[in-house]
Amino acid sequence: MLTIWGRGTSSNVQKVLWLVEEAGIAHRHVVVGGPFGGTRTPEYLAMNPNSLVPTLQEDDFTLWESNTICRYLANRHGLHTLYPTDWRARADVERWMDWGQSLLAPSLHAGFWGLIRTAPADQDPAAIRASGEKTATVLGVVEARLADRPWLCGDDLTLAEIALGMHVYRWLHLPWSRAGHTPVSLPRVTDWHARLAQRPAFRKVVMIDIV
Ligand SMILES: N[C@@H](CCC(=O)N[C@@H](CS)C(=O)NCC(=O)O)C(=O)O
Numbered sequence: 001m002l003t004i005w006g007r008g009t010s011s012n013v014q015k016v017l018w019l020v021e022e023a024g025i026a027h028r029h030v031v032v033g034g035p036f037g038g039t040r041t042p043e044y045l046a047m048n049p050n051s052l053v054p055t056l057q058e059d060d061f062t063l064w065e066s067n068t069i070c071r072y073l074a075n076r077h078g079l080h081t082l083y084p085t086d087w088r089a090r091a092d093v094e095r096w097m098d099w100g101q102s103l104l105a106p107s108l109h110a111g112f113w114g115l116i117r118t119a120p121a122d123q124d125p126a127a128i129r130a131s132g133e134k135t136a137t138v139l140g141v142v143e144a145r146l147a148d149r150p151w152l153c154g155d156d157l158t159l160a161e162i163a164l165g166m167h168v169y170r171w172l173h174l175p176w177s178r179a180g181h182t183p184v185s186l187p188r189v190t191d192w193h194a195r196l197a198q199r200p201a202f203r204k205v206v207m208i209d210i211v
Pocket of ligand 1: 007010011012013032033034039051052053054064065066067
């Protein structure tokens with residue numbers, strides 16, 4: 001039996017939960033991390049010594065790092081549309097996954113944590129605004145990429161979407177105005193998000209209250 005450990009409010013856990021929902025992979029979900037705790041027990045640390053979420057557990061096999069978990073599941077279940085076997089097509093998908101971890105997520109971090117996980121009195125509006133501006137600049141790369149294709153890697157939704165979709169959902173729905181910030185309009189990114197929002201798995205896993 002496949003078990004996914006991690007609270008569903010985590011962007012990295014959402015990637016994995018969206019994938020298993022999207023692909024119809026049977027699984028058990030155990031909520032741990034953040035306010036739920038449970039990631040510092042000897043049993044959990046034996047699976048994930050980082051004390052972070054998500055963690056995949058399948059019989060005696062355990063795995064951490066959300067992007068790696070997604071690639072493992074796609075390989076394990078033969079999801080070749082989501083994760084192509086052609087080397088160049090595969091590298092294109094992986095490139096966007098890496099880009100999400102190294103550029104998009106870090107640019108959004110201060111905005112998300114500042115607005116959602118920080119008490120109003122302690123918020124730093126300038127840092128939140130800078131995060132909003134940086135995120136829009138970074139997403140400009142996606143805006144350009146979508147000029148001639150519906151999905152990041154062509155005609156099909158891939159793991160590239162699964163690695164990035166929740167960040168765009170948050171960027172579009174964060175209460176930026178509380179910090180005096182108005183996000184620029186990125187129409188192709190907004191349309192791309194609207195296509196994601198038509199998918200039941202995305203709605204179920206990602207389109208939750210931002211908490
Ligand atoms: N690179 C790791 C990052 C994992 C990570 O930082 N997870 C965060 C949530 S997004 C976490 O575990 N935070 C502590 C907690 O929730 O207890 C991955 O992609 O899986």
